[in-house]
Amino acid sequence: MIGSENSNELKFLAPIKTYFKGVRSEWGKITWPQKSQVVSETLFVVVIVFTFTVAVYLMDIIYKGLFGLLK
Numbered sequence: 001m002i003g004s005e006n007s008n009e010l011k012f013l014a015p016i017k018t019y020f021k022g023v024r025s026e027w028g029k030i031t032w033p034q035k036s037q038v039v040s041e042t043l044f045v046v047v048i049v050f051t052f053t054v055a056v057y058l059m060d061i062i063y064k065g066l067f068g069l070l071k
Helices: 002-027 035-070
Strands: none
Touching: none
């Protein structure tokens, strides 16, 4: 009975071990970007988000003013 439990445990662990071996082999194939590229792209995203935030805020003020004139 002990042998069958050990066998079932090995059958359960085999796919997990295979998965992590695959992860390990794929990890070496990753090409990481340079730090300068990450910084510049992050700044670009922050500027775009800020620009759109200001644009939406200004549109909100304009529409509030226009709808205020309708009353």
